[in-house]
Amino acid sequence: MANKELKSDIGRIVQQTMPDIVESRLREYLKEKSFRPGDPLPKEVDLAESLGVSRNVVREALSRLRMLGMVETKKKRGMVLASPDILSSFERVLDPSIIGENTLKDIFELRLVLEMGLAELIYARKTAADVAELKEIALRQMDGKKDNFRIKNEIEFHGKLYEMSGNDTLKRFQNMLLPIFDYVVKTEPRFISGKISHLDLANILERGSKEEFREGMYEHLKPHFDRLKRLG
């Protein structure tokens, strides 16, 4: 136990490979020199020479930045700094089968926090057409067979809520989080759904206040909050 504590307090030293070092140095350099999207990067051969490393190492480091969307190759102009898609690398690692238990729990809670905090954006931006579409979704889902947490329904209904927030990043984020959420819920032997249904929430959005919506969302998510309290 003391050993485990030491391990978590002192942290593990992760040995850096040459590409790790060059990648990090490159990112620092781009920042120090205030590179902006569209600016051409130094040539691979010049970078290798200046850094005193092989071209293969530079190529590997640049390949990583390319994967992050920080660098792209333009016809005739060669490599330029790009405006990265901030969620694409996040998406790559969000796989419940490789993420640790604690992180899974954190992500589970993160979704609860987001849903409880969404009311302001939704109420600032929702339209009558949005609410009508949401209601249609909720009504259609009631015809399906009874199932407390069906990932397809959840993504459809809550995805529409996120869309109504007018925030694309948030919507994509939600789409990534739900499969993780689903995975955690499925580890529960028995899952009881909240008192407030998707249709109830849609009705509140039609006629109720921001505060009522938040209360409704809390009731809708309550089994998850209870679960969280149970587990501590």
Added chain:
Amino acid sequence: MANKELKSDIGRIVQQTMPDIVESRLREYLKEKSFRPGDPLPKEVDLAESLGVSRNVVREALSRLRMLGMVETKKKRGMVLASPDILSSFERVLDPSIIGENTLKDIFELRLVLEMGLAELIYARKTAADVAELKEIALRQMDGKKDNFRIKNEIEFHGKLYEMSGNDTLKRFQNMLLPIFDYVVKTEPRFISGKISHLDLANILERGSKEEFREGMYEHLKPHFDRLKRLG
């Protein structure tokens, strides 16, 4: 305008390089075969042969997975699948000088959503010692010179709030978001602070209800919500 719409609707075809393709194929393969953290990966030379590509390309693709924390090299055992730190690649790209305007706006709002949604976790887990420490932070900050949004104070106070939520991922996430938030706020010519101060929030946490805390947080963040409504 029609042209811009077309561009956004049809999307741009991004040409994939060989490392892009191999990286994506590798991730699929690991998923299909249900690799778990600790499982050894096939050898570089075997991967190259099976995929019919050069070893350099495989090395580049593996280097990317290594950067994402999905792969690590173990003494004697070679490369194994690892449990990635889901935020580390996110951290790499969160640089306000290269992120596009729309994404910056989305991140600005994301922080507001998180803060408004935090009440449940905080009230489920806060201790008297936590609240005392938070109050101390707020009192200490009042001695400093008057400044409406000082990133250091914001990180200190709101960071403690996130810590009280008992969610490490959320806390790290917040630490990454605040510099972006700061960057956006600084583009405002004039910034008026909310009616509710850090100290007021700490006092509510000491004696008030979850609902009062949420109302207080809304008032604290109100200038940001107003800004958001102004910009649409």
